Amino acid sequence: MKTILILGGGVGGIVTANELSSSIGGEHNIVLIEKNKEHTFAPSYLWLMNGYRNKKQICVPLKSLLKKNIEVVNANVSEIVPDEHKVKAGEKEYHYDFLVIALGADLAPEKIQGWDHSIHTFYTMEGAVKLHETLKNTSGGKVALVISSMPYKCPGAPQEGAMLVEDFLKSKGIRDKVEISLFTPEPQPLPVAGPELGNAVKSILDQKEIRFHPSMFLESVDTKSKQLFFNGKEPFEYDLLIVIPPHQSPDVIRKSDLTNANGWIDVNPQTLETKHENVFAIGDVASIPLPGRWIHDKPLLLPKAGVFTHLQAVVVAKNIIRKIKGEKGDEKFCADGYCMLEAGEDLAGFAFGDFFGEPHPQVQLKQIGKKWHIGKVLFEKLWLSPVGFKKTFYKNLLQIGGKLIGIPVKL
Ligand SMILES: Cc1cc2nc3c(=O)[nH]c(=O)nc-3n(C[C@H](O)[C@H](O)[C@H](O)COP(=O)(O)OP(=O)(O)OC[C@H]3O[C@@H](n4cnc5c(N)ncnc54)[C@H](O)[C@@H]3O)c2cc1C
Known part of the structure; x- marks a missing residue:
């Protein structure tokens, strides 16, 4: 029996844990460590700001978003020691076979x-x-x-x-x-x-x-x-x-030997594996330079966005499952991303394209309209719905909507 330890119960942690649970839940240990009991949906902060939402509408218990066979530990991760396959959180030590770091970015x-x-x-x-x-x-x-x-x-x-x-x-x-x-x-x-x-x-x-x-x-x-x-x-x-x-990686990451000179975690852009075997970093804490793109003498990084975190989590979970089952070949992350850009008056634009495109990212904006705003509201409902029928309902609705307007929505 293998132990997969997931640090952080935000976008990356939730998606990784659920993907693993669907495939190997019950057969292997899936442990998620998160310091907060509640999960909040960050894109809705904009609607809190303009009074469209209140706090209660965008916070849900973390456990309601997680599938079966996931052990949730409510604790602060204080040390990561990859050489010993060990993590400290709260008063305890946790040992792992696979580690997924999804601790996000802190504001400073x-x-x-x-x-x-x-x-x-x-x-x-x-x-x-x-x-x-x-x-x-x-x-x-x-x-x-x-x-x-x-x-x-x-x-x-x-x-x-x-x-x-x-x-x-x-x-x-x-x-x-x-x-x-x-x-x-x-x-x-x-x-x-x-x-x-x-x-x-x-x-x-x-x-x-x-x-x-x-x-x-x-x-x-x-x-x-x-x-x-x-x-x-x-x-x-x-x-x-x-x-x-200003943004920075969480304290526990800055104290570890995982960071690059800028304080983020370098990963293989396709597999999200760090310099340590079977240790992966996904989402905001990871650093992925965009090919050939520089600004003010610094590499421009893949945006810190939920849409990419989600795709990376799926890739990492699938590769862990393959490794456990002894299957060959890697699932690879590709940076085809999208975003509903709120423009006020209940309208939004829809940006989509290849962020790894060369010589520069190839992202276009569809004309602003009501349907993209409705899409963003539906996505919020999907994300915050408890695991089960309601979630499946919103997922189907978004996928059908995507097909009707000719844009495949990966969820
Ligand atoms: C205002 C706003 C609007 C946004 N809008 C969009 C959007 O429209 N589309 C989009 O794609 N993205 C959007 N994002 C970005 C998106 O929210 C993040 O990119 C995404 O949440 C990153 O996921 P993550 O798992 O890396 O980090 P997070 O979701 O931040 O999760 C990190 C988790 O780790 C936990 N944690 C941190 N340190 C510790 C510790 N030491 N011990 C235990 N737990 C710890 C945190 O409590 C948190 O739950 C928006 C962000 C903001 C702020």
Whole structure:
């Protein structure tokens, strides 16, 4: 009997555990270690921010999302020792034959010089709730949304956030009293998705009169005088500041010998195996350079996104099953991804394509419309439904919808 240890019960951990359970559950030990008892659906933070959702609607007990024969340990992982096939969590040690690390990315707002609690973010659940209250009381002025550094989760979320803030203020009847600016160190919106998508998103931002400021490197913030300082640029005054905070790998990963110079885990881009045999890293914690793509002398990385985490989890689970059964050949990860990009007014765009495309990712944007927004809502329902009939219902609905509009949806 083999033991497969999965660290993290977010998107990657849940999908890996369920895939394993469907095939080898009961025959081998599947153990998932997660510090939280509840699971929250991060894409819905944007809807918390604009008041479409409340906290209860986007949090469910983790166990309700997991299939049979998965042992769930509610503990904090404090040490990973690949040379001894051992992990420490809570007061206990766990030994494994296969290890899947899906611990995600942590936010480190304190790395912003001048950061304090007056600065908003919708990248956490609490942050999105607080920002909603502030937006309700806003009467006008300058809103600055700043991507503080790269890489960050979900390349579409900052522009979605800007468009939903715009929509919310429009619905309050004060759009003409507000100036919205989006600052990023990147040279275009979503460079990880290639120039075609970047241009399409830029023109939507232009239509909504959201000012896009590329190549802006945040140096510091002065929350007393409400000024932003960017490298070599004039200070920018704001009334409301929303940031996408710096991201870093969880503490336990940074303490381990698994990281590269940038603090993330290098993996084989096709199998997600780390430098240690039978140790895999998937999702936000993994680092996968996009072929031939560089920005500011650094390799551009595959986006930290649930859609890729999901596909990687399936690949890793299938390869573990093959290894256990002694079968030859590897399942390989390919970066064909998609994203429903919320644009406000219950509309969304649909971006899809090959993120490993060369010389640059080949990702296109379908014209914004209601159907993509409905698709995103259905996906949220599918993700948060307990294992069983309801989940199968939403899965079928999304797959039929995908077939009708000619886009195969891999779930
Ligand atoms: C606002 C927002 C919008 C987004 N929208 C989209 C979208 O539309 N589409 C998309 O594809 N992606 C989107 N994403 C990104 C997506 O949520 C992540 O890429 C995805 O969740 C990554 O999965 P993961 O398993 O790597 O990490 P996570 O889902 O973050 O899971 C990591 C888990 O590890 C646990 N953990 C961490 N450290 C420890 C420890 N020491 N011990 C025990 N447990 C620990 C955490 O509690 C967590 O449950 C969005 C993200 C945000 C913030």
